[in-house]
Amino acid sequence: xxxxxxxxxxxxxxxxxxxxxxxxxxxxxxxxxxxxxxxxxxxxxxxxxxxxxxxxxxxxxxxxxxxxxxxxxxxxxxxxxxxxxxxxxxxxxxxxxxxxxxxxxxxxxxxxxxxxxxxxxxxxxxxxxxxxxxxxxxxxxxxxxxxxxxxxxxxxxxxxxxxxxxxxxxxxxxxxxxxxxxxxxxxxxxxxxxxxxxxxxxxxxxxxxxxxxx
Amino acid sequence: xxxxxxxxxxxxxxxxxxxxxxxxxxxxxxxxxxxxxxxxxxxxxxxxxxxxxxxxxxxxxxxxxxxxxxxxxxxxxxxxxxxxxxxxxxxxxxxxxxxxxxxxxxxxxxxxxxxxxxxxxxxxxxxxxxxxxxxxxxxxxxxxxxxxxxxxxxxxxxxxxxxxxxxxxxxxxxxxxxxxxxxxxxxxxxxxxxxxxxxxxxxxxxxxxxxxxxxxxxxxxxxxxxxxxxxxxxxxxxxxxxxxxxxxxxxxxxxxxxxxxxxxxxxxxxxxxxxxxxxxxxxxxxxxxxxxxxxxxxxxxxxxxxxx
Numbered sequence: 001x002x003x004x005x006x007x008x009x010x011x012x013x014x015x016x017x018x019x020x021x022x023x024x025x026x027x028x029x030x031x032x033x034x035x036x037x038x039x040x041x042x043x044x045x046x047x048x049x050x051x052x053x054x055x056x057x058x059x060x061x062x063x064x065x066x067x068x069x070x071x072x073x074x075x076x077x078x079x080x081x082x083x084x085x086x087x088x089x090x091x092x093x094x095x096x097x098x099x100x101x102x103x104x105x106x107x108x109x110x111x112x113x114x115x116x117x118x119x120x121x122x123x124x125x126x127x128x129x130x131x132x133x134x135x136x137x138x139x140x141x142x143x144x145x146x147x148x149x150x151x152x153x154x155x156x157x158x159x160x161x162x163x164x165x166x167x168x169x170x171x172x173x174x175x176x177x178x179x180x181x182x183x184x185x186x187x188x189x190x191x192x193x194x195x196x197x198x199x200x201x202x203x204x205x206x207x208x209x210x211x212x213x214x
Numbered sequence: 215x216x217x218x219x220x221x222x223x224x225x226x227x228x229x230x231x232x233x234x235x236x237x238x239x240x241x242x243x244x245x246x247x248x249x250x251x252x253x254x255x256x257x258x259x260x261x262x263x264x265x266x267x268x269x270x271x272x273x274x275x276x277x278x279x280x281x282x283x284x285x286x287x288x289x290x291x292x293x294x295x296x297x298x299x300x301x302x303x304x305x306x307x308x309x310x311x312x313x314x315x316x317x318x319x320x321x322x323x324x325x326x327x328x329x330x331x332x333x334x335x336x337x338x339x340x341x342x343x344x345x346x347x348x349x350x351x352x353x354x355x356x357x358x359x360x361x362x363x364x365x366x367x368x369x370x371x372x373x374x375x376x377x378x379x380x381x382x383x384x385x386x387x388x389x390x391x392x393x394x395x396x397x398x399x400x401x402x403x404x405x406x407x408x409x410x411x412x413x414x415x416x417x418x419x420x421x422x423x424x425x426x427x428x429x430x431x432x433x434x435x436x437x438x439x440x441x442x443x444x445x446x447x448x449x450x451x452x453x454x455x456x457x458x459x460x461x462x463x464x465x466x467x468x469x470x471x472x473x474x475x476x477x478x479x480x481x482x483x484x485x486x487x488x489x490x491x492x493x494x495x496x497x498x499x500x501x502x503x504x505x506x507x508x509x510x511x512x513x514x515x516x517x518x519x520x521x522x
Contacts, residue, residue: 053340054341057334061482169486169488170480170483172478172479173478175344177349177350177470178474178475179474180474183478
């Protein structure tokens with residue numbers, strides 16, 4: 001049993017993970033905060049359930065693609081996420097938390113998945129890591145997941161920029177209408193931001209590994 | 215000893231000459247697909263960028279206010295819209311609302327068991343709702359009857375009759391077609407202040423009708439979607455369920471008539487380069503033009519049937 005608490009602004013998720021028997025990947029998403037439902041129209045309760053299913057499926061497929069499933073055959077890796085606070089960019093926070101939990105648990109991974117939320121502003125600009133107020137105001141936003149950057153030992157700055165753009169995309173979920181250029185802008189900004197997040201993850205993991213070894 | 219270390223693909227090709235095609239297809243699905251991709255063709259003899267034949271039939275469900283039956287190759291979807299009068303909530307007193315539900319009954323696929331709903335059904339449901347609302351196709355103010363007192367609640371139910379890949383694409387076309395076919399029933403206000411629907415020819419003359427003129431919804435920018443499966447360097451447009459199960463990576467791009475991206479959904483799978491994603495977006499734009507023609511043709515066919 002292993003747990004990891006990730007804080008991203010005021011959105012925080014608690015990711016717990018343990019392995020059980022059976023088949024590939026299980027994923028459950030729980031909301032700790034009480035959900036207020038408008039009593040006069042009970043469609044809300046069905047809709048609230050749907051959003052969790054979408055998050056679960058996204059998480060499951062993203063994490064399934066980074067784990068090496070053939071190393072432990074006939075086992076289920078169960079990732080349980082508990083939302084402690086939600087202030088926007090919930091899905092990126094959840095993906096980062098579960099990725100860190102898997103890494104700490106020692107599950108063999110191909111690479112880390114680094115998630116970022118990007119919002120498109122009216123003049124075509126892109127803002128990163130949107131909170132709830134911004135998400136409601138913005139016409140469109142996208143949640144993007146990239147593989148973690150490779151640290152090139154002794155490299156020069158200009159070379160790294162080209163390598164970064166070729167990194168590719170694991171998951172992308174967009175909400176709202178945006179032009180193709182806006183979307184490609186989001187990807188560019190997202191790639192740049194994700195390299196900083198992956199540096200942070202790398203440092204944290206190295207620190208923890210050192211303290212565990214000591 | 216050497217045979218044990220032989221990689222699976224080489225073993226597969228060695229056995230290829232010795233066994234039947236069907237057995238080879240079941241035992242080595244990936245190798246079977248890759249041999250086809252090597253010749254730039256797919257197991258069902260389509261080219262890589264060719265989608266399956268699409269048919270749209272409007273008015274499939276006579277008891278619903280709007281309905282459509284869509285076939286995308288073997289995938290079949292039945293969408294129907296039923297309107298109900300409701301009193302709108304205070305914050306949107308001059309708007310109606312739409313409730314979208316996507317069903318996958320056990321008849322659609324051997325993977326769906328009775329009593330155990332498919333995992334993908336709520337995901338497609340939510341995605342459809344998001345796309346229909348954010349694309350601006352439906353103007354909710356048109357669903358208003360009497361401001362503040364009565365408006366329409368449209369129940370859009372999409373039932374998957376056969377799941378053979380590209381479920382979201384077929385579901386979106388069927389939803390759009392059902393709304394195109396939708397005819398708002400005539401209503402009148404009773405003595406007790408309640409709004410009721412009026413049917414039949416004498417009804418039209420007996421009661422005082424509230425909405426005699428406004429019978430059809432004006433649809434804004436209609437969204438069309440395309441799912442592509444990405445395998446190494448090949449992009450397979452409109453995958454069947456067999457291809458989807460072998461290739462776990464696919465992108466669904468939804469574009470509207472002004473070529474803006476309404477939604478891009480890529481859930482997990484292998485890491486794909488941006489050039490592949492851009493290629494998918496341009497394929498989606500091409501597909502949109504074809505789908506728009508198919509939809510316009512089906513509307514014409516329906517109008518011809520109605521005048522006969």
